[in-house]
Amino acid sequence: MSFDVAIVGGSFAGLSAALQLARARRRVAVFDTGLRRNRFAAASHGFLAQDGRPPGEIAAQAREQLLRYPTVQWIDAAVSGIAGEADAFEVQAGGRTWPARRVVLATGVSDGLPSIPGLQERWGRHVFHCPYCHGYELGQGRIGVIAVGPVSLHQALLLPEWGRVTFLLNGAFQPGEDDLRELSARGVAVEAAPILAIEGEARVVLESGCAEDFAGLFVASRTEPASPVAQQMGCALDESPLGRCVRTGPMKDTSVPGVFACGDLARAAGNVALAVGDGAMAGAAVHRSLMFGLG
Helix, strand or coil, X not given: CCXXXXXXXXXXXXXXXXXXXXXXXXXXXXXXXXXXXXXHCCCECCCCCCCCECHHHHHHHHHHHHCCCCCEEXXXXXXXXXXXXXXXXXXXXXXXXXXXXXXXECCCEEEECCCCCCCXXXXXCCEECCHHHHCHHHCCCEEEEECCCCHHHHHHHHHHHCCEEEEEXXXXXXXXXXXXXXXXXXXXXXXXXXXXXXXXXXXXXXXXXXXXXXXXXXXXXXXXXXXXXXXXXXXXXXXXXXXEEECXXXXXXXXXXXXXXXXXXXXXXXXXXXXXXXXHHHHHHHXXXXXXXXX
16 A cells, blocks of 8 residues: 555654644554653643643554544554655565655654663653653652753753752763852752662662652753664754754754654654644645645
8 A cells, every 4th residue: 555644653743743644634654663752651741631641541542533534554563764755755664665655754762861770760750851741740849950961950950940959960060160159049959979879769879878869850861863764764863962853844844855753853852742743743744745745
């Protein structure tokens, strides 16, 4: 079967893009492996009318609604490569080749975390990256910010809105005099001792022998595209303080004609609400390109 659009990634951005195209009665294939970026989180926050709901439930309901449209096919397979050009792409997945006129990349990103024993296991539950998604639930308790570099200074200065903050330098960042004045003005304590491990829910054990308990911890992860497909296709990437993302124009078009990108893959930082908005824009833009051409 030939498709109008192949969407690589069936999380929030991909689902949103597919919905716009399905409602335009276009033939859509969604390729997905089921590994959402926020699968570690128990609840999604800040998403209008869905606040506090498990993200897996939101995605499952969205998929159910999408598949009511007869022009949509869901393919449980990873895309290994995409060849061809606009109007004649060939998507390799599940041992088969699927023709498509357009491609939407919505693969999301993977989070690179510092090598601290106990941190990875608490990611999304007691260790977070987005205060707007998880800060409120900490009840204005003690918050630890684990430094990974200069970007962590911004995080430490932002978080006092949600609780009493300690900036854990961990040998990754040394604030200057101006930085220290800003931190002090925001009421942020600074701890220079390296981190030995994280235990319990959010207990930070320091090499000094001390341990500090927090309501939650924040760390700026280093993001990379979760799939190599964008790079393989030659899509231009942008480097941000938080990692690499696919460069897109206002209509979510990439540097490769006929290829669009949306969601966390195509922005420096994001959340569910932004992913859904990006997907809606990408879906509408792809539909218009099918009607009126590229460029």
